[in-house]
Amino acid sequence: MxxxxxxxxxxxxxxxxxxxxxxxxxxxxxxxxxxxxxxxxxxxxxxxxxxxxxxxxxxxxxxxxxxxxxxxxxxxxxxxxxxxxxxxxxxxxxxxxxxxxxxxxxxxxxxxxxPEEAMRYGWNYAQLLAHGPSEAAVVPSPVMRxxxxxxxxxxxxxxxxxxxxxxxxxxxxxxxxMPIPELGTExxxxxxxxxxxxxxxxxxxxxxxxxxxxxxxxxxxLPTPGTVEEEVEIVSRRVESLGRSLEIPQAPQSADEIRRVVTVFRELREGVTADGRTKVKSPSGTLSTAEAISVVTAGLALAAHFGDGELRPADVAAGMRGAIVRDPAADGQVWREYLETVVRERDGWEGFYAAARESE
The missing domain is CATH 3.40.50.300 (P-loop containing nucleotide triphosphate hydrolases)
Known part of the structure; x- marks a missing residue:
């Protein structure tokens, strides 16, 4: 049945x-x-x-x-x-x-x-061939509607x-x-x-x-988010909304990993670490807020379906590499340098460094 x-x-x-x-x-x-x-x-x-x-x-x-x-x-x-x-x-x-x-x-x-028809109008060719140009034969575009x-x-x-x-x-x-010259009207x-x-x-x-x-x-x-806090808020809200839509269980504690993803994206995007002390190379991609949302959402799916439900560094590391490394040669080098010069030396990021290196 x-x-x-x-x-x-x-x-x-x-x-x-x-x-x-x-x-x-x-x-x-x-x-x-x-x-x-x-x-x-x-x-x-x-x-x-x-x-x-x-x-x-x-x-x-x-x-x-x-x-x-x-x-x-x-x-x-x-x-x-x-x-x-x-x-x-x-x-x-x-x-x-x-x-x-x-x-x-x-x-x-x-x-x-x-095509032009997408902006103005097209024709129902069965009607057009049977009866010639007429209002019934006009297929309006979204703009006309x-x-x-x-x-x-x-x-x-x-x-x-x-x-x-x-x-x-x-x-x-x-x-x-919107003129319709074939019908002598508008x-x-x-x-x-x-x-x-x-x-x-x-x-x-x-x-x-x-x-x-x-x-x-x-x-x-429309500018990119001005601060880390602003971007974290955007990513958190959109991830929560997408998670509900996709019915992905929400991780009880995901704020730290969201902030980590946002921090990495911003530093690589801006070419300097958050404290302004270390310059870093930027990859060829845009590393937008939308891509950060995608990385975190994919990480939540990994945590929910293949982990214990808690979002961990390993859940976002592979997705982050995929978003950053568009050109395997040039971007791969940028990513490896960033891991060794910034991530490796950062307190509390040991787990992320190990997961990122493992995903290489």
């Missing part, structure tokens, strides 16, 4: 995962809301940063950056979030869309092969999209219309429509935005 169980979504959208918080904020929110918004700008910022009680923080960083981002969305300008990999650009984009319009799914994923609904459209990795496809946004962002944006795009600043020079397109965006640069 086959038992059919209801599918459990691995990664719910932000508006579903945090539905109770959004509902709570909407109920308490008595401030003015821009046309088409589910929450006021102040409540959107509270949703992102938390209130210390009912609302959990989604972003740990400067409040002013989030205020500028939200204020931008309340104007006729689109928002461009720029930062190095792992600075939560996609995460912030999703939560902004969820809080503003209650729908984070109107997404265009930018790649070198993203956002215009029709008065929602937020998200564009990931904008600078990876070919320049001629990027420029299809010019009329959409300036005139708030789609006009409903109030509430806006665009949030993200770009990796390491992609500069790939498909730079034209000056005309850049003028239509207000740019907010």
């Amino acid at each position: 086959t038992v059919i169980t209801e599918a459990v979504i691995l990664r719910p959208h932000a508006e579903d995962l945090y539905a109770s918080e959004l509902a709570y904020l909407a109920e308490q929110d008595d401030r003015q809301r821009p046309p088409g918004w589910r929450l006021s700008p102040q409540a959107v910022v509270t949703y992102l940063l938390g209130d210390g009680d009912q609302v959990t923080p989604k972003y740990v960083g400067p409040r002013r950056l989030m205020e500028v981002a939200v204020a931008t969305l309340a104007t006729d300008r689109a928002l461009l979030l720029i930062g190095v990999p792992g600075t939560a650009k996609t995460w912030v984009s999703e939560h902004l869309a969820a809080a503003v319009s209650g729908d984070s799914t109107l997404l265009v994923q930018g790649t070198a092969g993203t 956002a215009m029709q609904r008065g929602s937020v459209a998200r564009i990931e990795e904008l600078t990876r999209i070919p320049s001629d496809v990027q420029d299809t946004l010019l009329t959409i962002l300036s005139e708030k219309t 789609v006009q944006a409903t109030k509430g429509f806006t665009v949030i795009a993200t770009a990796n600043d390491r992609d500069r020079g790939v498909n730079e935005l034209s000056s005309a397109l850049r003028r239509r965006f207000n740019t907010v640069v």
